[in-house]
Amino acid sequence: MSELPEGLNEFLRVAGWHDAEIDPIPGDASFRRYFRITGAERGAMLMHAPPPEEDPRPFLDVARWLSDHGQRAPEIFAEDADAGWVLTEDFGDARxxxxxxxxxxxxxxxxxxxxxxxxxxxxxxxxxxxxxxxxxxxxxxxxxxxxxxxxxxxxxxxxxxxxxxxxxxxxxxxxxxxxxxxxxxxxxxxxxxxxxxxxxxxxxxxxxxxxxxxxxxxxxxxxxxxxxxxxxxxxxxxxxxxxxxxxxxxxxxxxxxxxxxxxxxxxxxxxxxxxxxxxxxxxxxxxxxxxxxxxxxxxxxxxxxxxxxxxxxxxxxxxxxxxxxxxxx
The missing domain is CATH 3.90.1200.10 (Aminoglycoside phosphotransferase (APH), C-terminal lobe)
Incomplete structure (x- = not known):
């Protein structure tokens, strides 16, 4: 496993996912990193969009707007936008x-x-x-x-x-x-x-x-x-x-x-x-x-x-x- 970003475990603890398994998954063409979070009978996707290179607020704003207007964006479970953390619904692997x-x-x-x-x-x-x-x-x-x-x-x-x-x-x-x-x-x-x-x-x-x-x-x-x-x-x-x-x-x-x-x-x-x-x-x-x-x-x-x-x-x-x-x- 690659080195986990500083603050990840603390964010999950505050969000109520302190006992979850953390699996890094391949990222995209940006500074963002993604992790699959698996707990007892539940799962989630964790995005780290670290400032100053990234800002998760636009993602959060658009996700909520899309969900309010009939589109299937991931549900937001927890967030710390200042630190770049967003915990969302896991859509699985079927791209x-x-x-x-x-x-x-x-x-x-x-x-x-x-x-x-x-x-x-x-x-x-x-x-x-x-x-x-x-x-x-x-x-x-x-x-x-x-x-x-x-x-x-x-x-x-x-x-x-x-x-x-x-x-x-x-x-x-x-x-x-x-x-x-x-x-x-x-x-x-x-x-x-x-x-x-x-x-x-x-x-x-x-x-x-x-x-x-x-x-x-x-x-x-x-x-x-x-x-x-x-x-x-x-x-x-x-x-x-x-x-x-x-x-x-x-x-x-x-x-x-x-x-x-x-x-x-x-x-x-x-x-x-x-x-x-x-x-x-x-x-x-x-x-x-x-x-x-x-x-x-x-x-x-x-x-x-x-x-x-x-x-x-x-x-x-x-x-x-x-x-x-x-x-x-």
Whole structure:
């Protein structure tokens, strides 16, 4: 067992779990750590989000809002936000991504359930979260020029990059008013299947939603259907978009906005995965970049992305986009 963080045992004692077993579990791409807590006939999940690198308050706020608005977020058992401790309901081990590896026949049903959850969420008024404004979109998209381009030896025109994104994203800004709650990382690794049936039908729990904002209804659809961590076929992507629009109602310019946000999100992810490899020495994320590039190329092919596509063509050689071999400088 790796060394336990200072204060863990005291927090569990105060929370009434002093006699529980503590098992560390793999974390994510952040400073957060997770532990499975097992007591007599009960279990829980312990998150340590240590300040100053992390702050559990957004997680707590969003979890409570989601639970109050028909979504399946973990129940909060105990917390010490100042010290970074949160004890929650344990959703188990059945991540949608991993479960589908063993049950591929249930893929369409699982994704349909995830789409239906988004429809329910988007029928609610948006939560009290920060807006997904133009500055945020640009700051995220710049992760590609800040991390990926230097790592690949690309001398990118950053000023033109910003201008291209401003032009491409401007038409959707008005269409994301008043906006919906955007979970931002709504994908198969952050959806837990709670006692899934053989056909994939069943309750789905949400995790890793602490960065929620108010924005465009297509964003989480892109997160789910252009997943950096697992392949989603174009046929399934189209079928699930159609299912979403059937549930929420037809939306003007939806295909164009979906492509805009797909390209923006995928550019961000390429930058993040490069940063994880360069700064944090987490090389495993490099293997996912080709999947992200493939999705981004499909997005860039849409006429709505013409200015951004022109920038990519002028600044990043096609050979780097077609044949990223996991090598960075």
């Amino acid at each position: 949608m991504r991993d479960w589908l590896d063993d049950n591929p026949q249930a893929e369409e049903r699982c994704y349909a359930e995830a789409i239906d959850a988004l429809v329910r969420l988007h029928r609610e008024p948006a939560g009290p979260f920060s807006p997904y404004d133009m500055d945020t979109y640009l700051r995220e998209a710049r992760l590609l020029t800040e991390w990926y381009c230097p790592a690949m030896g690309v001398d990118a025109d950053v000023e033109a990059y910003d201008a291209a994104w401003r032009e491409a994203l401007a038409p959707l800004m008005g269409r994301q008013q008043p906006g919906v709650t955007v979970l931002r990382d709504y994908h198969a690794e952050n959806i837990m299947l709670l006692a899934p049936a053989a056909d994939g039908q069943g309750e789905q729990g949400l995790i890793d939603f602490q960065d929620a904002r108010v924005g465009h209804r297509a964003y989480d659809l892109v997160s789910l259907l252009q997943d950096a961590r697992r392949d989603v076929s174009p046929d399934l992507e189209r079928a699930m978009i159609a299912r979403y629009l059937e549930g929420i109602g037809e939306q003007a310019h939806f295909d164009a906005d979906y492509a805009r946000l797909g390209a923006q999100r995928n550019a961000k992810i390429v930058g993040i995965f490069t940063r994880l490899a360069k700064r944090d020495h987490k090389q495993r994320y490099l293997a996912m970049i080709p999947r992200v590039w493939e999705a981004m190329e499909r997005d860039l092919a849409h006429d709505a992305l013409a200015p951004v596509r022109a920038w990519f063509d002028a600044n990043i050689p096609q050979v780097l986009r077609d044949d990223f071999g996991g090598e960075i400088q």
